Amino acid sequence: MLPELGHFALILALLLAGLQAFFGIVGPAVGRDRWTAAATSAVAGQFVMIATAVGILVYAFVTYDFSVLYVAENSNSALPLMYRIAALWGAHEGSLLLWIFLLAVWTLAVAIASRNLPERFAARVLGVLGVLSFGFILFTLATSDPFRRLIPAAADGHDLNPLLQDPGLAIHPPVLYTGYVGLAVAFSFACAAMLEGRMDPDWARWTRPWTTAAWAFLTCGITLGSWWSYYTLGWGGYWAWDPVENASFMPWLVATALIHSLAVTEKRGLFKSWTLLLAIVAFSLSLMGTFLVRSGVLVSVHSFAADPSRGRFILVFLGLVIGGALTLYAWRAPLLKSNAGFDLLSRESFLLFNNILLVIAAATVLGGTLAPLIADTFGQPTLSVGPPYFRPTFLLAVIPLLLLLSIGIHASWKRGRLEAAARPLLVTLGIAVALGAATVFGFYGGRHALAIVGIGIGSWIILSSLLDPVDRLRRHLSLSRAVLGMTLAHIGMGVAVIALTGVESYTSERDIALSAGASAEVGGYDFKLLGTQPVEGPNYSAIRATVVVSRDGRPITTLFPESRTFWVQQQTRKVAGIYNRHGTDLFVALGDDLGAGSWSLRAQIRPMITLLWLGPLFMALGGALALSDRRYRLARAEARAGVKTPLGAAH
Amino acid sequence: MKPMLVLIAILAAGAPLCAAWALDPARLTDPALQARYEVLIHELRCVQCENSTLADSDAWIANDVRRQIREMLTAGKSDQEIKTYLVSRYSEFILFRPTYSWRNAWLWLLPVVLLLLGVSVAVRIIKQRTRLVDNDDADVLPS
């Protein structure tokens, strides 16, 4: 009974989304104010319906309702509660429902905040969001209904994929999807401006916080996925340039360009049509990521079960939505001109370089990811593209970007005046290089001398970012949240660069075969296998090894790597034993039983790995801080007081 | 419908193998050969788990291919001979790094071309805007 209600709720949501789209777009176009106002009501109704559907599906999972096909495929009577809930997004149908739900949440948030926006503009934004909602719900109902019944009901479920039975994986999709879907808001703001035929002078200021929020969620989502694969998949790898990973990275790169481009548009009314284009592209890449993962077009360890018919539907949807937006762009963007100017060494210039390099990086990743497809289209044998391609080509664009970052944050708007910053910059550069040299030659005995470059660049970014804030604090001047946020985010970037350099250069890794009592040396540490024992979990049987890690004869920690075999799906998942010592991970994973009490193990020493998680965390926190700046709240206060924002030409 | 089921079945069959990871303590006694072996297994793709290297894959076929490489190394074959043999059986796809050939040229040239394009765009925009800088009295919004 309930699942049918859930299905019905989705149908109602579809209708409401359609109404939201219609009233939101047509209302302002024909000047009917009552229609325009109706868009907001549709939002609330749609949210209620979708929340109901999600609630019903969660209930079905929690109560072991195996008469629902999706629950039967992804759950089991022995599955712990946390994973029964997380199973909601464990496979295609449910993850789509999650997408739809998050879209409804963002739309609701925009609807609430839109009291401070001009009514017609807000209605258009909600209208475009309604179009997106409509398409996704239609897709779900037509091809991927999570409420389909299994008749007769299964006696027990097929269990959630063992890989997903992990706290990190439980949280990664919701956070990541929040980011993906959040880019729809920037997209809608851009479409609304294009539908209106003008860009309100405050448009950039309205759009920025939404975009930064989505970007921060994407940052966290990608990092969570990376962290999870590091400790779960067993080989300690955190990034494989897998097509699905790239599908999340490309929107992130473009979204980063977008938040910087928005800064220029807000400050100087420049790059207006470029910003619109970036907003469209960022969300398009989000949508395309959705397509790639579900259509069977690219083979990946991450893909959901492939289905070409679903792929066709999404492709048509993609074509209509993005094609429509880009047509709007071709029609309206030429109207947006600006006569503002800037110097060669101005902040606008550096942000221009930032945007160009980020877009090049994203395009390169896109080319590499689609290369097998492109080769196939032209009848060529499949191309092989992996890390050996992505690493050098990505660095080609990113290293100049990182170097320019340290310089660019000191450039002033419009008039480039870097003379004042020249000396501090050179001094910090010197310190950074010294730090790099000290690390490479002092700590690591001169191995991988090129690491000086990475550590130097990262350190320079951190030091350079601190120059201005420290100076202002010394002079007892205030620091706005926007500046603090920006500083923190850039420092996070520097930290991440240092971490990546360190982890890539100085990881020690070895596969060792040990019998009980034997030990082996890896990266300066001794790993001794004490023994193994069988262990039972709630829905798995495992072998747990006891490994003592010592250095210079003194024991540091005991690790318990496991190999878990899940009863229902008969699949094995490894759980590594990890201990963090001063930012370095001591990592051991259990391999195969070699017989006669001997086991294979993979031991790794991963220096600076903690920084790898800390860097992106700082970036996301910086973003959160920046978007809470008072100038966005000022707009709300003004609007409430009835102060009208000035119309007219750009600055 | 059927082909789709087959594919889903294949992916389902392959998935657990690919989700695991490799642990192959088998080593060659000659350290020079062992060094070449380690480089090779990182440069070749696991043919079943297509986004893992031979070094990182637990699939049985990867085990067999690694053993094949060890045997060929011990038999005195060169790295190129080993790669050529595997490519002749599995196509260039088994090479993790795409080869440099006319067919792949576009892939390797892409970043370079984009960079040149980017530079020319930057030059054009900066030229245009620096010319406008003195004419425009527009205020910069206070930060």
Place this chain on the structure above:
Amino acid sequence: MSPRFLIPLGVFAALVVVLAVGINHSPEVGVLQSPLVGHQIPDWELPILTDPTKTLGSRQLKGQWYVLNYWGTWCIACREEHAALLAAQRDARVQIIGVDWKTDNPTEDSDALEWLAKLGNPYSQVVSDHDGRTAINLGIAAAPESFLVNPEGVIVFKQPMGITPEVWKREFLSRLPPHSTVPPATPGAS
């Protein structure tokens, strides 16, 4: 409309074309296309499942059309394919030689005999690949995979996944001579 602003739309259209082609070709995209097609099948010789003292190989099969089908009892997709192979056997247009690929299943031999007894045997002959060397030599990446080999020993087609009735008709039957039949079983060599 300034032409410059149409570029994004143009790039996107090209992208859609590539993706659409990709869907139509999928699931073959990303699946390895064998470079051996059109060439001589590498020599192979494997013990017969029911009588390991005898072997069967490419040399003995010269002069005949045959389909070489790699499978295993551990392989779910092979289970899916089985019905199609039985139907192909009823067509009786070409002999199907099964290669039971052991991989890491210690009881694969007995499991295979049981499988064939329970589900039916579509093969004219079944051989075993115990150590997997032949699989690599033939460029097998996963199971099931099948070759269609002509009397000169040339691989005229490789199916890198399971055979379905449509694929059988479209790719295998279409390549056989119009009146081909299954020859009497080739005796194994001792």
